[in-house]
Amino acid sequence: MNYLKLKDFNLRLSLAKKENSLLVNKFLFVNLLNSNKILSPKIIKYFLSLKKKNIFGTRIVNRCVITNSDKSTSSSTKISRKIFRDLLRIGIIPGHKKSV
Numbered sequence: 001m002n003y004l005k006l007k008d009f010n011l012r013l014s015l016a017k018k019e020n021s022l023l024v025n026k027f028l029f030v031n032l033l034n035s036n037k038i039l040s041p042k043i044i045k046y047f048l049s050l051k052k053k054n055i056f057g058t059r060i061v062n063r064c065v066i067t068n069s070d071k072s073t074s075s076s077t078k079i080s081r082k083i084f085r086d087l088l089r090i091g092i093i094p095g096h097k098k099s100v
Contacts, residue, residue, distance in 0.1 A: 005068050008061070025050055 029047040032039055062073040064080035072081040079087070087093045 001068060005063075008063060022050075 025047065032043065032047075061070050062075050062078065063070050064073050064083060065078045066083050067080055069080050073079070074081070074084065077084065084093070088096050
């Protein structure tokens with residue numbers, strides 16, 4: 001179980017780095033387009049080729065933060081359904097009714 005947790009953590013770190021680099025490249029490209037300078041076709045081809053690449057080849061599985069299970073995990077709360085019900089019964093999560 002710890003191996004899967006570590007593997008998932010490392011995967012999320014690497015994908016976050018790739019996402020940040022994509023955002024930086026997009027910011028640079030938009031700023032270059034908005035500037036008054038005339039861009040060479042090589043620069044435009046480079047940024048457009050970055051857009052076409054499928055960088056995210058894997059899918060991140062939503063895992064529960066508490067139990068690290070991948071079954072019936074809510075993507076908004078990152079908690080599995082079983083733990084969510086237990087936390088509702090205790091009263092830790094406010095704003096939800098008993099009928100969950």
